[in-house]
Amino acid sequence: TRIQTINNLAPEVKIEISNSYNSSTRTSNINLEFDALQNMNGTYKLAVYLTEDSIVSAQTTTNDPDHSDDIIHDYVHRHVLRGTYNSTFGDTIMTGNISKNAEFFKSYSMILNPAWNENHCYMVVMVYNMSNYEIIQAEEKRIK
Numbered sequence: 174t175r176i177q178t179i180n181n182l183a184p185e186v187k188i189e190i191s192n193s194y195n196s197s198t199r200t201s202n203i204n205l206e207f208d209a210l211q212n213m214n215g216t217y218k219l220a221v222y223l224t225e226d227s228i229v230s231a232q233t234t235t236n237d238p239d240h241s242d243d244i245i246h247d248y249v250h251r252h253v254l255r256g257t258y259n260s261t262f263g264d265t266i267m268t269g270n271i272s273k274n275a276e277f278f279k280s281y282s283m284i285l286n287p288a289w290n291e292n293h294c295y296m297v298v299m300v301y302n303m304s305n306y307e308i309i310q311a312e313e314k315r316i317k
């Protein structure tokens with residue numbers, strides 16, 4: 174199947190995340206290292222997102238016999254996108270002919286909105302190929 178084929182592909186990039194969080198300033202810092210695991214050619218972008226998990230809030234529903242008003246009042250929302258450390262579509266980190274073992278580094282900071290629960294926040298880091306928008310590697314890590 175297509176999924177088995179993809180799972181058997183050798184990874185192209187290794188992502189290493191080093192991070193810190195300052196509770197008093199609500200600042201999340203992230204240092205990223207990328208290692209090319211094979212020779213590559215093209216333009217690759219890095220997108221870094223902040224998500225929050227386990228947000229309890231209302232959610233509409235339809236034709237649910239357990240919720241006659243069509244609202245689940247205590248719905249648990251998962252993986253809610255809260256913001257980006259860089260930009261919506263990320264930054265270019267590699268371009269042209271990239272040699273195996275090449276290293277690239279990026280650092281970002283973000284101040285969390287006071288309404289967000291930092292105990293449920295994660296950074297999601299992904300590298301994708303600009304020519305086809307295929308994500309070639311992704312990692313997720315708690316901010317604290």
